[in-house]
Amino acid sequence: MLPQHKLDRINELSKKSKTSGLSQDEAKEQQELRQEYLKVFRSTMRDTIEHVKVIDPNGDDVTPKKVVESQKKNRLQ
Template sequence: MLSKEKIARINELANRSKTTGLTKKEVEEQKKLRAEYVKTFRTSFKEQLHSVKVVDEKGQDVTPKKLKDAKKGNKGFQH
């Protein structure tokens, strides 16, 4: 998870880009921070998916094979 300071900086840069504009240095900083945010988000989302277990009405595990393989570290939800 990103620190509160980095998230605040992302928001600050976004607001400034809409009002006064950003310098080239700030545009690069914004790109870097956004990339870090997206990477962190994707990692967190994959971890959430790996904790999912799909169960039908009868209580049987019907988790897709691709997800089961990803949980075991095999191929699967990796990009």
């Protein structure tokens, strides 16, 4: 998870861009913070998906093959 002060800064820059606009330095900072946020988000989402097991109402494991293969690969590492 991204530290709260970085999330606050992302929101602050977003609000400022909508009201008065950003300087070049602020726009660059905003882009860097957004990229960092997306990197953390994708990593967290990937980790969550790789630890999922899908069970249908009949109790059968219906986890997608791609996820099962990824889980097996991670266990071997």
